[in-house]
Amino acid sequence: MTDTATALSTLYVYGITHAGVRAPGTPGVGGAPVRLVTESGLCAAVSDPPEQVRARRRDLTAHQAVLDELAAQSPVLPMRFAVVSPGADTLRAQLRADRDRLSAQLETVRGCVEMNVKGSVVSGYFAELVRRDEKLRALAHQTRRRPDYEANVRLGEALARGVRREARHAAHEVLARLTPLAVRTAQGPLDDDLVLSASFLLNAADEERFRQVVAAQARAFGDRLALSVTGPLPCYSFVEAHPAPAGR
Known part of the structure; x- marks a missing residue:
């Protein structure tokens, strides 16, 4: 799987799931394309954040739609609306450090x-x-x-x-x-x-x-x-x- 997130850019995070899923085709918050940051058998669905993250209906709906598309493929640990990471390197490091805990949580919501x-x-x-x-x-x-x-x-x-x-x-x-x-x-x-x-x-x-x-x-x-x-x-x-x- 190709990871297209840059190491320096801030990332809006939708949720975490197992590596190997397809990147959602649904546009994300602000209409941004959604991509995957992958590490240690896990991946996070992310996009470039808008200049201001506001709880507007269309963005709340977009956030939900991305999660729905992921959930149709694999168990998902959803992030609340407006969670932002400093960048892909930070996100990869946290996926790596929390791999066991996150993997266990994914199993608890499998099929649920x-x-x-x-x-x-x-x-x-x-x-x-x-x-x-x-x-x-x-x-x-x-x-x-x-x-x-x-x-x-x-x-x-x-x-x-x-x-x-x-x-x-x-x-x-x-x-x-x-x-x-x-x-x-x-x-x-x-x-x-x-x-x-x-x-x-x-x-x-x-x-x-x-x-x-x-x-x-x-x-x-x-x-x-x-x-x-x-x-x-x-x-x-x-x-x-x-x-x-x-x-x-």
Whole structure:
């Protein structure tokens, strides 16, 4: 395989895979051609970076498309958007030094995809909540009898807490159903509205079954939890590839 990267130029890095793959024909970030830097049985897909790396939709899409083309050939350790290496010599040295660790990680994601599931609070889950919660029924009745600003605020806050509580319970149930389907899981950040955020490392053959289970859970809990699923994705959440610590 011919390595066309120059030793002195800064390189935008897409991901790492086994040597022997074809260089992606898909244009990279900024429309730049993608090439391969090869060392010690591994290679990194790279291109010349644009003058400014910005998270524009077309560049995010290009980054993803390069990874997809690589993943169709071999397991890939994907880099996050905007990882830059000082140059090909630095990149080769790091591939050489980290060969064993990177090769082992490539094996852990072989035949796998990442699926991301998010669940958000459904704010309209009031009537059923009041019907089932005696304290909320009493508070709602009291507010109707003596409506004033403070009473309305107390009722609104109690309802919001109850809705979030129900959504979190539903998220826990969904996570319990999905986790056994995955090889590994990784939790994402949560907030008051986003009560479920998790990535799942799946055998690629299990993707359709996983989607079916997510759809079933969406039907079961849709009145209190809005579910979305994204994927298949490169296995960002399940690799620790750091090919360019001297870059940015």
